[in-house]
Amino acid sequence: MHKIWLIIMREYITRVRRPSFVLLTLLTPVGMATVILLPLLLFNLDRETQRILVLDESGLFSDLRDTTGIYFSFDQSGMNRDSLEDRYEEMGYTAFLYIPRMRSGEPRGLELLGPRQISMATKYYVESVLESSMERINLQRLGLEPLQHRIRPNIDLETGITGKGRHRQQGNAFAATVVGYIMGFSIYVVLLIYGTMVMRGVVEEKSNRIVEVIITSVKPFQLMMGKILGIGAVGLTQFSVWLILGAVVQALLGLLFAEEMTRFQLITRDEGLESSAEIGRMARAYAGFQGLPLMRLFAVFGFYFLGGYLLYSSLFAAVGALTNDDGGDSQLYVFPVTLPIILSIILMIFVIQHPNSRMAFWASIIPLSSPIVMPARMPFIGVFNEEVALSMGLLVLGFIGSTALAARIYRTGILLYGKKIRPLEVWRWLWHR
Amino acid sequence: MSPLLELRSVSKRYGGLKALHEVSFDVQKGTVFGLLGPNGAGKTTLLRLVTGILGPDSGSILLNGQIARGKVLSRIGYMPEERGLYRKMGVSEQLLYLARLKGVESALARQRIARWLERLQLSEWAKRPIEDLSKGMQQKVQFISTVLHEPELLILDEPFSGLDPISSQVLSDELDMLRQAGTTVILSTHRMEQVQELCPEIALLHRGRLLLHGFVKQIREQYKRHLFEVEYIGEPGALDHSGFEVLEQSEERLLVHLEPGFSNRDFLSYLLAQELELRSFREILPPLNEIFIQLIQESSAHA
Numbered sequence: 211m212h213k214i215w216l217i218i219m220r221e222y223i224t225r226v227r228r229p230s231f232v233l234l235t236l237l238t239p240v241g242m243a244t245v246i247l248l249p250l251l252l253f254n255l256d257r258e259t260q261r262i263l264v265l266d267e268s269g270l271f272s273d274l275r276d277t278t279g280i281y282f283s284f285d286q287s288g289m290n291r292d293s294l295e296d297r298y299e300e301m302g303y304t305a306f307l308y309i310p311r312m313r314s315g316e317p318r319g320l321e322l323l324g325p326r327q328i329s330m331a332t333k334y335y336v337e338s339v340l341e342s343s344m345e346r347i348n349l350q351r352l353g354l355e356p357l358q359h360r361i362r363p364n365i366d367l368e369t370g371i372t373g374k375g376r377h378r379q380q381g382n383a384f385a386a387t388v389v390g391y392i393m394g395f396s397i398y399v400v401l402l403i404y405g406t407m408v409m410r411g412v413v414e415e416k417s418n419r420i421v422e423v424i425i426t427s428v429k430p431f432q433l434m435m436g437k438i439l440g441i442g443a444v445g446l447t448q449f450s451v452w453l454i455l456g457a458v459v460q461a462l463l464g465l466l467f468a469e470e471m472t473r474f475q476l477i478t479r480d481e482g483l484e485s486s487a488e489i490g491r492m493a494r495a496y497a498g499f500q501g502l503p504l505m506r507l508f509a510v511f512g513f514y515f516l517g518g519y520l521l522y523s524s525l526f527a528a529v530g531a532l533t534n535d536d537g538g539d540s541q542l543y544v545f546p547v548t549l550p551i552i553l554s555i556i557l558m559i560f561v562i563q564h565p566n567s568r569m570a571f572w573a574s575i576i577p578l579s580s581p582i583v584m585p586a587r588m589p590f591i592g593v594f595n596e597e598v599a600l601s602m603g604l605l606v607l608g609f610i611g612s613t614a615l616a617a618r619i620y621r622t623g624i625l626l627y628g629k630k631i632r633p634l635e636v637w638r639w640l641w642h643r
Numbered sequence: 644m645s646p647l648l649e650l651r652s653v654s655k656r657y658g659g660l661k662a663l664h665e666v667s668f669d670v671q672k673g674t675v676f677g678l679l680g681p682n683g684a685g686k687t688t689l690l691r692l693v694t695g696i697l698g699p700d701s702g703s704i705l706l707n708g709q710i711a712r713g714k715v716l717s718r719i720g721y722m723p724e725e726r727g728l729y730r731k732m733g734v735s736e737q738l739l740y741l742a743r744l745k746g747v748e749s750a751l752a753r754q755r756i757a758r759w760l761e762r763l764q765l766s767e768w769a770k771r772p773i774e775d776l777s778k779g780m781q782q783k784v785q786f787i788s789t790v791l792h793e794p795e796l797l798i799l800d801e802p803f804s805g806l807d808p809i810s811s812q813v814l815s816d817e818l819d820m821l822r823q824a825g826t827t828v829i830l831s832t833h834r835m836e837q838v839q840e841l842c843p844e845i846a847l848l849h850r851g852r853l854l855l856h857g858f859v860k861q862i863r864e865q866y867k868r869h870l871f872e873v874e875y876i877g878e879p880g881a882l883d884h885s886g887f888e889v890l891e892q893s894e895e896r897l898l899v900h901l902e903p904g905f906s907n908r909d910f911l912s913y914l915l916a917q918e919l920e921l922r923s924f925r926e927i928l929p930p931l932n933e934i935f936i937q938l939i940q941e942s943s944a945h946a
Contacts, residue, residue, distance in 0.1 A: 418729060
């Protein structure tokens with residue numbers, strides 16, 4: 211126990227004190243924010259601008275609603291269709307919309323023409339503008355325009371959780387989805403980053419040739435576990451720093467925008483307050499986050515973080531032990547370990563949309579995918595039920611099993627230098643005593 | 644006196660391959676013991692068994708009469724053939740880590756590290772990472788890491804490989820010091836001249852079997868071919884006698900083979916009867932190298 215502690219401390223300290231660790235820990239949130247915000251920013255900075263010249267031979271449309279980047283102008287020149295098709299570019303337009311005379315109100319033969327392919331987004335937007343204008347025109351013709359809101363009212367569906375023996379509570383599909391995504395994705399990143407770190411550590415020790423020196427003092431299993439736990443502690447440190455940074459940023463934002471926040475919270479609390487639909491929706495979403503069982507989710511996240519890490523990092527350690535000096539073979543063995551991780555994240559995206567499907571059940575039970583899928587699904591389940599208990603139990607068995615298997619590969623693999631290790635050979639190590 | 648290390652019918656297989664077959668020998672306290680054999684003979688496997696990295700399939704290994712495992716192993720210091728250090732870790736930090744893994748207390752380990760670094764002229768490098776050191780210096784650090792816990796049994800697998808002559812000499816001297824202080828050393832190497840020089844006792848492995856074991860002097864005696872070298876001043880007459888055969892003769896040197904029944908005493912008196920001034924007279928014992936090559940070839944021919 212004393213020796214494994216020495217190993218954990220070495221693995222931890224040599225990594226945490228590197229300048230690159232400090233830099234990476236501080237810069238990662240900035241990097242993530244950039245990755246998320248930059249496309250949005252760029253998207254808003256520079257969008258395609260379409261100035262569309264409209265020739266309305268039907269005479270039905272008096273105006274069409276513009277949006278950012280798409281502007282309609284009705285032709286005032288009185289030129290015919292062919293000459294406008296020839297000249298819209300000279301006139302400073304980027305596209306030409308032709309609306310023919312309509313027989314008995316049937317909209318046929320409408321054309322949107324441009325010098326190049328018209329984008330899907332533009333096509334859809336123009337279609338929807340035309341459709342809603344037509345709808346209004348038809349209602350007008352039938353004299354029903356004042357009743358429009360009653361014919362097609364705006365419905366905002368409230369979701370909730372209830373049933374026999376359940377405490378009725380407000381639902382929050384949006385918040386559950388967002389939190390689920392964040393949790394599942396974070397664990398995916400943890401497994402890949404820290405798993406690879408364990409693998410590289412093992413490869414380093416093997417290619418350094420220090421491993422044989424060390425295993426005269428400690429058992430290979432102790433060395434492997436010490437490394438896994440030490441790097442796990444590095445991961446926890448990094449996550450704690452990010453949590454604290456997050457809390458600090460939130461607190462700072464709170465101070466800077468104190469007034470706005472209070473108003474926002476007032477709206478949230480007092481649902482009777484008159485507010486625009488937009489603010490009401492935002493407020494409800496905010497309330498949705500508060501309505502989630504956050505502590506429980508945090509506990510689940512922690513459990514699957516550790517369980518998934520222990521399961522996969524021991525496999526990564528085994529892969530590291532199989533790596534040769536040239537490093538070429540490791541690809542062969544890395545693939546089967548990274549594959550279930552990547553499959554899990556794909557499954558997770560499906561599961562979040564269908565959190566009660568049979569696929570969701572199995573994916574959150576099987577220990578290879580449960581570390582990513584279960585945390586993503588947890589906001590939808592909400593409580594610790596038998597299913598969650600089963601998944602957790604299986605994950606514990608899973609990492610005990612994977613650690614035992616990995617240890618068998620590890621203890622033999624680390625002593626083989628300069629020799630190609632074939633899969634069949636590895637298979638034999640697993641089952642021989 | 645009971646031996647420090649005893650091997651009793653030790654066998655080890657890897658899958659279908661017999662790495663060691665029924666190997667038995669003892670290593671006495673305070674000796675430098677040479678473990679020899681061509682590549683793939685099973686030397687590294689044997690050393691891994693002694694150091695507890697691997698367990699034998701059958702047979703037993705005793706250290707001071709106790710089965711070599713667990714705490715007993717902490718009395719061994721092992722420098723493997725495939726050796727190395729953490730490249731980015733500082734010299735003394737790394738030594739401290741390795742010593743503590745061996746169970747040496749922190750304060751004591753620091754003292755010993757300082758002393759050894761001083762002794763091998765590495766004190767200035769104590770805080771530098773290993774990768775800044777020259778290869779020879781790295782080997783010295785490696786050696787220090789092997790002896791910091793003051794092992795009773797020191798096992799060195801090819802300790803001289805990659806060492807320049809000066810570092811080799813430093814290592815030989817240190818080994819000698821340790822031996823005088825009572826440490827037992829097992830040396831595994833290909834370099835026969837060093838074995839002949841350093842090891843009074845040896846074992847020769849070939850294809851997992853013990854081919855030869857004993858004291859170097861006795862072995863050479865056993866395999867001697869009655870060759871004598873004589874150096875002289877003067878003009879020898881015709882050297883012709885049924886008791887010996889002249890193999891080589893140059894101006895001041897003579898190499899002869901004595902026939903059975905004609906002793907070196909007989910030969911010497913024959914020489915003295917000649918009109919020669921003798922400068923030296925010595926028996927040429929076969930070098931270990933030759934004996935080994937001969938034995939291995941014979942054994943391969945049998946197999």
